[in-house]
Amino acid sequence: MILTKSQVRAFYDRFGNMQDSQSFYEDAALDDLIAHADFGQAENIFELGCGTGRFASRLLTKHLSPSASYLGIDLSLSMINIAEQRISEFAGRAKVVQSDGSMSFPLHDHSVDRVICTYVLDLLSESDIQQAISEAHRVLIPGGKFCLVSLTYGETFVSRIVCAMWSTLFHIHGYLVGGCRPIRLNPLFGKLDWSIDYRNVVIQFGVPSEVLIADLKSAPN
Template identity: 55%
Template sequence: MPGKDHVLSPAGAQAYYDRFGKKQDSQGFYEDPALDDMVANANFQGSRRIFEFGCGTGKFARHLLEKWLPPSASYIGCDISPVMVGLAQRRLDVCGERAQVVPSDGAVRFPLPDHSVDHVVSSYVLDLLSEADIERFFSESRRVLMPGGGKVCIASLTRGVTVPSRIVSSLWMLAFRLGPAFVGGCRPIRIDAFVNPQDWQVVHRRVVTAFGVPSEVLILEMQGATNNGPEAN
């Protein structure tokens, strides 16, 4: 597993992203290609209900609701930042009752009953969390996913796989170690290192590099949900 690093506290993360606000959308130059890869492999078209852990400004949620989710599907998202919650709510107003955004108190605890969603989505959030909270994320995902094919879909900063992307991820990690707030609390991390093969089947993994920034796209199903082998790159 990745080495332990000091991460931003929930209060520190909230304060940072309250200040960051709409500027989060400017990160699309490296995030969007990874999210496009996620969309191409997650079968959102078959979802009835989706939960997003860390919805940010609601940009990705609106993209899913308008272009990929069926008209009958509903969405619920949460975020630790009240500013982000407000931005997402306003962005998703056009989706009416299909979309709901709620605040998070910083604990990795999903505001959902057991076995209630088809997809759990999280983009560029797990790379802020402690190792213990990443493990809680997977535990909560198992709790809320519907049996029989529910998916966890993750995009995260990761370690580079080419010379330029290795340089970028190394410099990013150096900045993080100097002070997590310099990089919004995010650091390159291999999320697949936290996947327990007794619990999860990897159905898709790819490292997508855009403008030198490497992102890991990881799609999982609960073990035993399908008989398909993993597609990993």
């Protein structure tokens, strides 16, 4: 069951710092994303669903150019408060703001060279997923990269069992798994103006995550 935006906000307001406990299955996929997204060449970065700011802090500390700017948004005020503290040393070039839950990014057309979205599309409705992709298309410069990680379907015996259990809990009630369910990213980028630069499925502790980097080949009309 897809959670409503108010349900998502309420869940993650309560979840707070506990979100970082998910690092046991997320970090290997995030490592893979960093290894292939050329973040060191990026100058303007936008993150949809910044959460606690753990990934933003890692990028700002170790992987982004000192001249790079970062903007992150999140639906949860608790997450924004945590993220603000976490990236406070970069306040001159990095900020986070609370989202109203719409998929309208607070950016000008063709204004960023990286859009990041990790473990977020898997809690959105199909229409919101399509809108997020459309917005990434709008705000990226030609040659910019949409950098994604999501829960996905298992490709090994153990990961298929984990995925089946996760999906069962999701269908009982989305709250049991934070509103997230396995999805496939690759089929979402079939249009000619996207090219898949990199794709991989990373399995950590039996949890499968899809890593995908889509390049924008042309500016939107």
